[in-house]
Amino acid sequence: MGTHTTEIIIAVAVFGLVSVMGFVASRWRRPTTLRHLDEWGLGGRNFGAWITWFLVGGDLYTAYTFVAVPALLFGAGAMGFFAVPYTIIVYPLVFLFLSRLWTVAHEGGHVTPADVVRARSGSATLALLVAITGIVATMPYIALQLVGIEAVLKAMNVPGSWPLIAAFAVLAAYTYQSGLRAPALIAFVKDLLIYVIIIVAVLWIPAKLGGWGAIFGAAEEKFAATGATLLNAGNQWQYVTLALGSALALFLYPHSITGVLASRSRDVVRRNMAALPAYSLLLGLVALLGYMAIAAGVTPVVTDGKPDANTVVPVLFDRMFPDWLAGVAFAAIGIGALVPAAIMSIAAANLFTRNIFKEYLKRDATPAQEATVSKVASLVVKFGAVAVILLVDPQFSIDLQLIGGVIILQTLPAVGLALFSRWWHRWGLVAGWVTGMALGTWLLYQIPNPAIGHKHFGGSAFPVKNWFDPGVLGLAPNTAVYVGFLAVIANIVVAALVTVAARSAGGHAQRVRT
């Protein structure tokens, strides 16, 4: 491997160029003022189809995705490919939801998903629960973007934590200044770089490794004992429920909704549902980099005695690409971390501003005050993420992110179902949320991960045999199901039952009055 001087110089240069773009972005599509939350937090609500495509794509397919999904195939085989069905079904699944969400938010001037819940249900409590869920689920996701950058730094043999701090400080500064315009402008560069790198990678690397047949052959050899290059009877249900649960959860994340609400029209949102799967193809190819790493004999970088599986893709690039190209690839992953981190911090800040600050602390806040609070909150969120990664074991963030996916899914009835029907009673939605949160957390608590020596919160696959004999339903003995999926079903059932009870009680009260 030698020294990594060329790689580091190229990566730093690209990174610097992009940072300049972040600051210049405040003048892009020049607003009359940035002192308004619609401008700072939603980029003026005026993005067209192309900008939205780059912004939402750059937002959803994060650096962590690009290192963690192939790492999953590298370590576990076919199960890691769930990201492909997940990101295929998500767009047709949310087509109507996002279309309606955009319309409702546009008419009501809503900025966050919790704003929409507040307006639809009339319940500040329910909106607060949705806002807190969103913030709690987003925080570890921001921290994981740093894990993505860290993987690149490890592959380049860059020691110490100062590059991480520097990268996030620059990110914090231009997000503070330019708001959502910064990630929107940077997303162009990030996505184009990533597309180019991945296309080069899937043409170049297989040619060097003896073709796709040889790559899959190497994976089959590695997993010969378990046959894990295909699914087995036990993990098929996990694969399906994880794909479906993740797809249902994706557009409940506040940062996904921020990207959607920033678009100019309903038509832009709907057209993007047909265009965004291009990123899914990219993700499918990225996932297969995990098998290429197996075929290339890559071993993860070991730090403090612990192998970091997330480093397999950066190490693969380092080994296969000429130095300058590896440098560009590393910069792409680094920038790939900054775009979502910026949007996530803006989304979390908007939730705090709109649904906690304005609702509970200062009811008469002006739009300019809202923008200021949001800007400061976005700084707090980002420095919190850096502190968590540097001071606590990164595994903590990974565990939290796992929980985050399960709990954000619990806002499905309040944000999603209530958008289409006024039938749902506010206390039904609250009761469903409480049930889903409690059940989801309790199930996750029971799942160990022997590989990392964790007794709890070790994964999201719940073994059905812990509850009953899977054979009763004709399922394989080792059948597992995604925890979030179980929790959201319980959530919806309870929400419906309490709605029926509350409505019949309410109906009775009305009859008595009249």
Next chain:
Amino acid sequence: MARRGWYWLLLVPVVVPLLPFLYNADEPRLFGFPRFYWLQLAFIPLSVVVTLIVYRRTRTPADEPGGE
């Protein structure tokens, strides 16, 4: 078909990728890819085509450029 009826078509790309019996096999291979991998990647164009059809068929005059 009534305009709203087209939305039912969206169920196809949602349901098909969730049926492992369709793709959980090695044969036939395509360019060295086992069926599990190439067929799931092939669902991407399926999803794009279906979503595009629904998008076009459910456009309202308000959605046209300059319609708002």
